[in-house]
Amino acid sequence: MTVHDKPSPSWHSEALSLPARYYIDPANHQSELERFFLGMWIHAGRADQIPVSGDYVLRDVAGESLIVTRADDGAIHAFYNVCRHRGTRLCEAAEGSFDGLIRCPYHAWAYDLSGRLVAAPQMHDVPNFRIEDYPLAAVALGLWDGHIFLNLGECPRPLAEQLGVLADKFRAWGMEQLRLGKRIVYDVASNWKLIIQNYSECLHCPGVHPALQRLSHFLSGQNEPAHPSYLGGRMDLREGIGTLSMDGQLTGACLPGLSVDDHRRVYYYTVLPNLLLSLHPDYMMTHTLWPRALDRTEVVCEWHFHPEAMANPGFRLDDAVSFWDMTNRQDWHVCEQMQLGLKSRAYRPGPYSRREDLLHAFDQLIRSEEQSSTP
DSSP: OOOOOSSTTTTTTTOBOOOTTTHHHHHHHHHHHIIITTOOOEEEEEESSSSSSTTEEEEEEETEEEEEEETTSSSSSEEEEETTTTTOOOOSSSEOOOOOEETTTOOOOOOEEOOOOEEEETOOTTTOOGGGGOOOOOOOEEEEEEEEEOOSSSOOOOOOHHHHHHHHTTGGGGGGGEEEEEEEEEESOOOHHHHHHHTTTTTHHHHHHHHHHHHHHHTTEEEEEEETTEEEEEEOOOOOOOOSSSSSSSSOOOOTTOOOGGEHHHHHEEETEEEEEEEOOOOOEEEEEEEETTTEEEEEEEEEEOOHHHTTTTTTTTHHHHHHHHHHHHHHHHHHHHHHTTSTTTOOOOBBBOHHHHHHHHHHHHHHHHHHHHH
């Protein structure tokens, strides 16, 4: 939702939005899932959602069901939700807790929480069968300051390479210490890219978000030059405004460790392909995008606060949640209207303004990744 006083070097006067096929063609959508959601590190939630041994959540990534669980030693693992016997789904519930073993409901093969097969009924007399040859199929997992990332690639590069400078840039927020205050799941009738593009500019804010405009001027702040795996920048709060909430007042104290300057700023970053990270003076908001169809995206929005602030009797969670729930729904509506418009035979790529440089950079990434994957 940020703007930039000057266009980035990638911007030029003939910068146009993407052709319609990038939003309405099924083959293009499947190709993007392969390249971005099955080929990059993707955000899969927060480590504090599975705080103790045996806790698990399921994640559906481009049609692949994955189990994310915490083992007895505290380490977090991710596995394909597929039994090594005959391929049965191991788990159905979206979240829960294992009793120390992951058991197949079909023939009772059982795995420990680190994925090792420990029981295979009626296999003891099968020639050459070795129990150690059949662990669960693992998925690469990385952690960044309390965030869980997964990578389904065969030989993924380190998560740190994809994050670039962000680990240092946002260290002061102490994100690992923050705890979930509220979660709302939205079903948006829009292609996932439209949500990222909407998040990456605020030219629409005066008309679509009048409440936001009263708290933070749409031309404030500055963007960081686009990076191949993230986009973003900051916006400044108006004088007398403490944070983004219904009345503009802080939900509690500012997060410890922030500079005085960051008490006056909100940072909006897209960590590609599916994390929208919004860092406020007093809380963190995340949107995790899960494409469910060409024209449908599940958006998991979470508000995270410092536990000391949450324990304070004067803590005001609802003011921040209500503000962003209202703003989110305004955004989802315009994204859905764009999705409908892109289906029209009248649509042609339109010109970007000088203040939509992040959108153009994102489009260039989409195009370049498509070209690099073409034989």
